Amino acid sequence: MKCLLSIDWDYFIHTKKENWNSYLENDKNTVKLWYKRYIQSKAQGKDIKKFFLLSSEIIVFWNKVKEYFQFEKNTKILVSDSHALSYNIAKENNCNTVYLFDAHADLGYGGLSALDFEVNCANWLGQLLKDKIVKRAYIIYSPFTVEKPEYFKHMNSVYNIKYRRLKELGKGINVSVIHICRSGAWTPPWLDNRFYQFISASGIPYEIVNCPPRKWDTKNISFSDAIYYMMA
Structure with a gap:
């Protein structure tokens, strides 16, 4: 059994502004929109952080995970901004099982018809199951999630999907790739340094595939910058 361990940074972030999220992953939503939110919050006398x-x-996290997962000698971490990359990673590494730590199930939203679209950050796991690239998926929800397994009743009945807490997993799970x-459309740029510290804390070699740096400098926003960001 070849296993993909897939971890979304939003697993660790509790947001009080769930409606600020966006399913579109582009420069507008991963960078510019955060400045717009900052400007709007400041105008209301609120601290966005x-x-x-x-x-x-x-x-x-890593100490707990290593109680249940075993990493092969050549196991490495691939880092990206979009979670959609997990589809290609699982396919290219011949993984038949996915363990997902996330605030979202990424099975596709709106029933099986959500899998008629191209692979994206919201449906990549559902696509892996639909295309029979993986046989089973284990979803370990963030304690901050607003989702529930019953939201995906139809998919749960069609595919082999299990919802577990970490302590409910068996030990000795062999991981081929992470x-x-x-x-970035869900997680704020001022936490990016903590993101990379988290990756380094794993002690596992990693490769950044597509995760552009995000500059966060709210002290030097000019009037023209503010207008530009407010148009996002």
Whole structure:
């Protein structure tokens, strides 16, 4: 059994602004829109950083994970912004099982018809199951998720999908490859340094595939910058 361990950075982030999320992953939503939100919040006398809280679980996560997962000698981490890359990673590494740590199931939203679209960050796991690239998926939801397994009743009846907590997994799960995504449309840029610290804390070699740096400098926003960002 070849296993993909896929981790979304939003697993660790509690947001009080769920409606700020976006399913579109582009420069507008991963960078510019965050500046727009900052400007809007400041105008209302609010600190945008207080809407996004980073879980202390990042400190102990790797130690806990290594109690249940075993990493092969050549196992490495692939880092990207979009979670959609997990589809290609699983396919290219002949993985038949996915373990997903995420605030979202990424099975596709709106029933099986969501899998009629191209692979994207919201349906990549459903696409892997539909295309029979993987046989089973284990979803370990973030404690901050607003989703419930019953939201995916139809998919759960068609595909081999299990919802588990980490402590409910069996031990000795062999991992072939790890994917960690930033999900910049969901996670704020001022936490990017913590994101890379989290990856380094794994002690596993990693390769950045497609995760462009995001500059976050709110002290030097000019009037023209503000207009530009507000048009996002």
